[in-house]
């Protein structure tokens with residue numbers, strides 16, 4: 503695994519070492535899986551494979567950051583975060599607030615990559631090709647094993663937008679079953695990407 507020095511001032515070895523030291527081995531393997539799947543989806547959708555592979559690799563960089571660090575980052579006025587984020591939890595924070603740690607630690611300032619990281623858990627009403635690639639790759643990477651993952655892979659490899667729609671419907675079903683609090687953006691995204699044409 504090698505990342506070209508296009509999007510960070512860090513070398514590929516430095517990036518990989520920082521990513522590895524910020525998470526446990528299982529999460530690291532997930533990130534490798536997302537990177538490889540993002541590369542494959544990029545090829546299928548005529549997108550920059552190197553950029554997709556890097557965004558996929560770092561998407562969960564902040565997944566295991568302590569809660570206090572997220573809260574401090576949200577509260578720091580210099581970061582400009584919406585204070586409503588404090589009403590949510592790390593499930594939402596590791597992407598939206600995680601982009602701040604990625605910019606700071608991994609020296610990545612490319613807006614397209616940072617936006618894809620921000621949107622990777624909740625999705626959004628507007629999604630760029632890279633947003634969709636990272637969102638979907640996260641869901642279908644080879645280590646994922648849940649009822650429906652084979653269908654998700656089939657749908658996503660056939661059509662990226664359908665992959666986004668399938669994933670949002672599946673995630674919402676899962677969250678509703680758990681009576682979990684749902685981030686409004688997730689519902690708004692569902693209404694854009696998952697609704698059948700005739701509805």
Ligand code: GDP
Nearest residue numbers: 562565593622623624640673682683684685688
């Ligand atoms: P991961 O970081 O690779 O585990 O995957 P994600 O970043 O996609 O998701 C992390 C968790 O957030 C998953 O368990 C999702 O079900 C959950 N999640 C996604 N959207 C929402 C939401 O709107 N509300 C809540 N509470 N959880 C969500």
Ligand code: FE
Nearest residue numbers: 561562622623
């Ligand atoms: Fe994540």
Ligand code: FE
Nearest residue numbers: 532561562640
């Ligand atoms: Fe992930």
